[in-house]
Amino acid sequence: MGPWLKALIFPGFLFLMLVFLMVFYVERKILADAHLRTGPYYVGRWGLLQTLADVFKLLQKEFIIQRRANKLLFSLIPFVAFLMVAILVAFIPFSSSSFIVSTSFDLLIALAIVTSMPPIFFYAGWASKSKYSFIGGLRVVNQMISGEIPLWLSALAAAVFYGTLNHIEIVQDSSWLSFIVLLPAFLIFITATLIVTDRPPFDIPEAEQEVVYGFLTEFGGFNYMILVLSKLIELFGLYGLAVTLFLGGFKGPILPGIVWFLLKIFALYMFTFVVRASTPRIRMDQLLKFCWKALTPLALLNLAFIIFIKMIFA
């Protein structure tokens, strides 16, 4: 397959859309299970088409721009956000052959993209010119910046351990030993991922009961869908990164690589859903305290530990 076909069909757009529809469906089903109710049921077999129906419903909605809003920025932001997270996914190897691009700076680019997300979301909040959106935007900046430092430090720990930034090489070098050595880095990475992508219990910027929907408040219809989708893709991309760096990526016995990759991602998703069903949201100051006083020092220590290990093995 040529790179264009790859980008459009298999590890690219269509495949990912399908994955997200499924992720959304599974999330709703699992949450429903935790809530002791049924969840999506009527549309399609076992309600499988419910998410698709919701997407079409959102597509039909009116394109509303608030009167005070900065119109250009307001309508542009969702697409910028989408483009950026799409770049993030392009560097993730789903199997030894199915990836869109692979360079020697894969990890660096992926992390750089994640780091440049907060201004986008802040502008989304600022351009809506609404109070709740504005507060949501401020919260995003606050939270993401404090989450990104442990994210970087733990991801770099893996890079230091493998001595490369290329995803494929990292996966090929991984083993049980690397999994055990990088386990603390993995845990920090997952926590930081939840913070950076504002998933519960760190969904402070979108805290529905506090700031309505944060920077998403004024968005509706197609714009809203794209923005939410890009947040979902960001989570997917970061989980893909976690699987690649710490869980041995597409490696696994018997089954093809892509299945192993998706299985590992699914396990991570399961963890997120269960956390979402049972953990209340924490407060901003508690989060900042946690990030700067616990997570970042731990990530630094972990990096030192990895360097130490590297020195022993070298």
Added chain:
Amino acid sequence: MLEEIKEKVQSEFGFQSEPYDTNMLLIHGNREKIKDLLEFLKRSGFNYPHTVSVVDWTPKGKDFEVNYIIENIQEKKFVIVRVTLPENDLTVPSVCDIFPSLQPHEREAWEMFGVEFVGNPRLEVMLLPEWAEGTFPLRKSYDFKKHRKEKK
């Protein structure tokens, strides 16, 4: 407990009081001494005010009544302090500096009956819509047909 209060109210303020139900005391006060009376009651342990209840007796040829219902939360006793106000002079001193939590109740009573609580810092409409200010809907003279929102 209530007997003591009854005697003291009689001797200090000269107010008549009568037992009301099993554990309540009904004190007939007047508006000149209402603040002193409530302060005295607060010192005697009646520290948990329930509400201010206004009764419009005008169709019966009587006056307005303002009832302050206050509980002694330790000893589980009630007093109801009753002040009678003539229809053409509906003013009573506010007691919100003695019982701050009665302030919104007074505000509601003002809004619904037009009883002016002198000294209450916030007599604004609370429950009613703004256009209905001054219609005093809980008065007996309120007419549903007359007091309607004007159509534009």
Added chain:
Amino acid sequence: MDSIAQAGFTFVLEEKKEISGEDLGLLQEKLLQLNWGVQHPASGPMRLKVWVDGDEVVKVDPDIGYVLRLLEKLVEYRTWINAIVNVERACFMDNFGTMTGYSIAAEKIAGVEVPKKADYMRTILCEGGRIVSHLVGLGSFVGVLGVHTAMQWALIAREKFLDAFELYSGQRIATASIIPGGVRFEPTGKFIEKMTKAIDFLEKEFFPRYEEVFLDNPTLKLRTKGVGVVPKEKAIELGLAGPPLRASGVTSDIRKDYPYAAYGELDFNVVTREEGDAYARYCVIFEELKESAKIIRQAIEGFPEGEYRTKFPVKVPPGEAYVNVEWARGCFGFHLISDGGTGPYRLKMGAPSFANLWAIPEMMKGIKLADVPVIFASLYMCHGDIDR
């Protein structure tokens, strides 16, 4: 005391300047006024004007009246028995408590003695109503922290009780089943059976599951402990009512203090907590559920035989009564006045949520914006009850 009179209830209006969208960039110099409600996911039909300085709440002013129905006026146009329809709508969550209070007040004026069976039936219904209301209270408290699981679990347990009410009165929410002179329908064995089943479900399935996940939840404790602390003296001064008052360590429960219906003959505890914070209020609500279940079991055990209602006169002699009942959300006072007519001359409803609401400006001073919904939900208010 002066502090409250000057600053809490007396709202200073000097900063009336509102910030429009264009000025958001200059935020650091101004206070931002947030309209927390009317259309807000956690506010319900009321508005809190919240002035924030960054993330800190400077002051709060409730704006209420969005569900005003003027029930006190409507009651004056009803007959003694019809009036329950208006009285129960003070809040649909626990309609039995308000109806019981009104009925007792009417019976006191008329001098009617209700049969023992009616008293027991009222007790069962009141406690059922309390359970139904507390379940929603628990669910919405966890709900404002972003977890909807608790609400769903609570609603499942609530459904069993609603089924029992439906079997008894034909309605699930507004049952209109307690009238002056007794209860409106003969309590059948089927109702008792259904109620027992609901209690069984609550005690055997709901409590253990809920306790494990949402009572010992470390994140929940982190979030709610030490938030909105009201010491004992302050609680009395602010006029808090119901579970929030008891969570501050004040032993005040009308069921125990001035027993009505069959409460005098049953054995139960008044749940109190000393801490006075949001978590304590949450715990009080949960513990009261257990007590209510206990009361219903006892009442069903000692359920007497006999008539379930007596005749209530059409015209009631002139007189008045002030009756308090321990409603789900606190002490509900009924000042009922009769002029000798066929209906109430005046009914004043002293609503507990109204008292709790006006403690908000004082409690929400200097907190973080994220604590606004927590304190709001922990005060356990009902909007229908605030506005009446």
